[in-house]
Amino acid sequence: MTDAAHLLIDDARARRNVTVLVLAQALLGAQLAMIFVVGGLAGTGLASNVCFATMPISLIVLGSMISASPMSSFMQRFGRRAGFILGTAAGATGAGISGYGLYLASFPIFLLGSFITGIYMSSQGFFRFAAADTASDAFRPKAISYVLAGGLASAIIGPQLVKVTSEALVIPFLGTYLAVMAINGLGALLFVFLDIPKPPVPAEDAPRGRSRLELLKTPRIAVAVICATVSYALMNLVMTSTPLAVVGCGFEAANAADIVTGHVLAMYAPSFFTGHLIARFGVEKIVGTGIAILAAAGAVALSGVELEHFFVALILLGLGWNFGFIGATTMLAGAHAPHERGRMQGLNDLIVFGGVTMASLSSGGLMNCSGGTPEAGWAAVNLAMTPFLTLAGGALIWLALRPKDA
Numbered sequence: 001m002t003d004a005a006h007l008l009i010d011d012a013r014a015r016r017n018v019t020v021l022v023l024a025q026a027l028l029g030a031q032l033a034m035i036f037v038v039g040g041l042a043g044t045g046l047a048s049n050v051c052f053a054t055m056p057i058s059l060i061v062l063g064s065m066i067s068a069s070p071m072s073s074f075m076q077r078f079g080r081r082a083g084f085i086l087g088t089a090a091g092a093t094g095a096g097i098s099g100y101g102l103y104l105a106s107f108p109i110f111l112l113g114s115f116i117t118g119i120y121m122s123s124q125g126f127f128r129f130a131a132a133d134t135a136s137d138a139f140r141p142k143a144i145s146y147v148l149a150g151g152l153a154s155a156i157i158g159p160q161l162v163k164v165t166s167e168a169l170v171i172p173f174l175g176t177y178l179a180v181m182a183i184n185g186l187g188a189l190l191f192v193f194l195d196i197p198k199p200p201v202p203a204e205d206a207p208r209g210r211s212r213l214e215l216l217k218t219p220r221i222a223v224a225v226i227c228a229t230v231s232y233a234l235m236n237l238v239m240t241s242t243p244l245a246v247v248g249c250g251f252e253a254a255n256a257a258d259i260v261t262g263h264v265l266a267m268y269a270p271s272f273f274t275g276h277l278i279a280r281f282g283v284e285k286i287v288g289t290g291i292a293i294l295a296a297a298g299a300v301a302l303s304g305v306e307l308e309h310f311f312v313a314l315i316l317l318g319l320g321w322n323f324g325f326i327g328a329t330t331m332l333a334g335a336h337a338p339h340e341r342g343r344m345q346g347l348n349d350l351i352v353f354g355g356v357t358m359a360s361l362s363s364g365g366l367m368n369c370s371g372g373t374p375e376a377g378w379a380a381v382n383l384a385m386t387p388f389l390t391l392a393g394g395a396l397i398w399l400a401l402r403p404k405d406a
Contacts, residue, residue, distance in 0.1 A: 013195055014135040018143050020194050021127045024084070025150030026157070028187035031091060031180040032121060033158025035060065037260050038166060039114065040243055040364070041253065042173045046107040054240050054364030056098075056114040061236065061360045063094075063118020064125065065353035071122045072346025079198040080130045084191045087123025090116055092184035099177035113177075120184070122349065128326075129345050132333045133196050141283070141330045142275035148326055149271030155264030159257040166253075199341070210340060212347050223399045224331035225348055227287050229355040230392040231324030234294055234385050237359035238301070238317055239263060241367040241381045242310065248367075248374025249305045259310050266318030274326045283331045284396060290324030291392050294385065301382040305375050313382075324392075 039056040047053055075083035098113030131143040161179055168175035215221055242263070243256040278286050297316035300309060336344045363381060370380035 011136050011139050014131070014133075014139055014143055017134055017194060017196055018131050018146050020190055021131050021147045022150035024187055024190045025124070025127055025147055026153035027183060027190070028088065028091070028120075029124060029151050029154035030158035030161065031095070031117075031183050032124070033154055033260065033264050034162050034176055034180060035095075035114075035117065036239065037159055037162045037243060037257055038173045038176050040240065041247075042102065042110065043107070044244070045172070046101070046105060046110055048107070051365050051369045053244065053368060054360060056111060057236075057240050058357060058360040058364070059111050059114040060118045060121055061353055061357040063115040064121040065118070065350060065357050067119045067122040068125070068349035068353055069346035071119070071126065072343075072349065075126060076199055076341070080126070080133070080196045081191045081194045083126065084123055084130075084194070085188050087120045088184040088188040088191075090123070091120030092181045094118070094120065095177045095180035095184070099174050099181075102171050102174045102177065122353070125349050125353070126345070128329055129333065129341075130194075130196060137334070138279075140333060141278045141326075144329055144333070145271040145273075145275035145278075145326050147271075148274075148322070149268050151268030152265060152271070155261055155268055158264070159261040162257055163254065210336075212343060215336060215340065215344050215347065218335065219399055219402060220335045221332060221344070223395045224328045224335060225351050226395045227291070227392050228325055228328035228332070228348065229352045230388045231290060231294065231321050231328060232352050233355035233359040234388055235267075235317055235321040235325075236356045237363050237366075237384065238297070238381060239314070240360050240363040241378065242314060244364075244367050245305070245374055245378040245381075246307075246310055248377070251307060255307060259307075259314050262311055263314035263318045266315040267321055268318075270319060270322045271326065274322060275330075277323075278327060278330055283327050284400060286323050287327035287331065288393070288396050290320045290322065290327060291389055291396070293320035293323065295389050296320070298382040298385045298389075302379055305378060 036057060039060070040054045043056045044050060044053040047055065071083055074086065094113045094117030096113070097116060098110050101107070101110030101113055127147050128144045131147040132140045135143040162176055165175035165179045166173050216225070239260070242259060243253070246256040246259060247253060274286065293316055297313050297320055300316060301313035303309060332348055362384065366380045366384060367377040370377045
């Protein structure tokens with residue numbers, strides 16, 4: 001069989017898997033949009049101190065960070081399908097416990113449910129890597145961006161479900177968490193159609209690959225991890241505070257939901273062409289463009305607190321995340337060998353979601369406990385982006401200036 005025939009077969013399987021993963025991203029991904037809209041608002045009602053209002057979202061990200069490496073190892077041993085089904089089970093369980101916490105008005109139980117939800121978030125993070133598993137080098141960036149494009153539907157489904165469910169029951173937001181349980185039950189069925197072979201058990205004399213430290217010392221991998229972490233962490237830092245800022249500046253929760261919808265649309269809509277842009281202009285230029293757009297989002301947010309400022313800033317924030325995160329993921333996927341996949345992908349998501357956890361934990365404190373007014377808190381959140389954007393931009397410039405043979 002010719003190499004071209006092998007390539008055709010590989011990408012036929014890859015396209016089928018991408019279709020399944022796009023649908024999973026659209027349906028299952030809606031739950032994160034839902035929880036990120038209501039989590040801080042529910043936390044405000046349950047927490048004894050408003051500085052801890054965003055703690056539920058922080059616990060989701062912390063759960064994702066802690067479970068990233070174990071989830072990657074689980075998938076390396078048992079396959080992607082088993083890992084993704086495990087993730088949906090965690091999503092349903094976390095939503096059920098969070099709903100029970102709302103019923104009891106117990107902040108600790110609500111936080112426990114949020115932490116378990118983080119296991120689902122971790123599994124969803126591997127959708128993008130699963131898209132690359134059976135793809136050719138040429139199709140890989142497109143496969144990754146198509147799967148993330150599935151979030152376009154979740155951007156519409158999630159916030160709109162919040163509008164329908166948040167006040168559907170006597171206890172605010174309880175209906176939202178019940179809807180999340182149903183979403184996980186339906187979404188688990190999609191993975192029956194996933195066709196990604198389990199990784200073969202390595203032979204005794206098979207190459208073990210580089211250690212985690214050696215991988216991180218690889219310049220291209222190091223820069224990819226830095227840019228992915230900065231893109232995701234800063235997006236989370238600002239988005240977590242957005243509903244609190246919008247409501248604190250005198251607008252309605254429905255306005256916050258619409259702004260989050262616009263933000264998530266901007267996160268995922270460009271994914272239909274991000275892969276093509278990477279193939280045409282190179283991954284480093286696309287990542288650099290993403291970092292620049294994130295800086296522009298902060299500048300707009302600092303220029304005012306009218307609804308149009310929130311909308312434009314959050315749309316730019318989503319677009320910057322898209323270019324920065326998809327680009328960094330593509331850079332990473334091509335920088336390690338297949339037998340290093342489980343080790344490197346788990347390590348990457350551990351670092352990325354560690355950064356996101358710190359951003360999420362900082363967000364509530366910056367928003368509610370800086371300057372005494374919502375406007376001052378919102379300014380503090382956006383000013384906090386500056387050093388990390390400088391780090392990511394500097395890392396990209398350093399990589400570009402290195403000799404090509406290095």
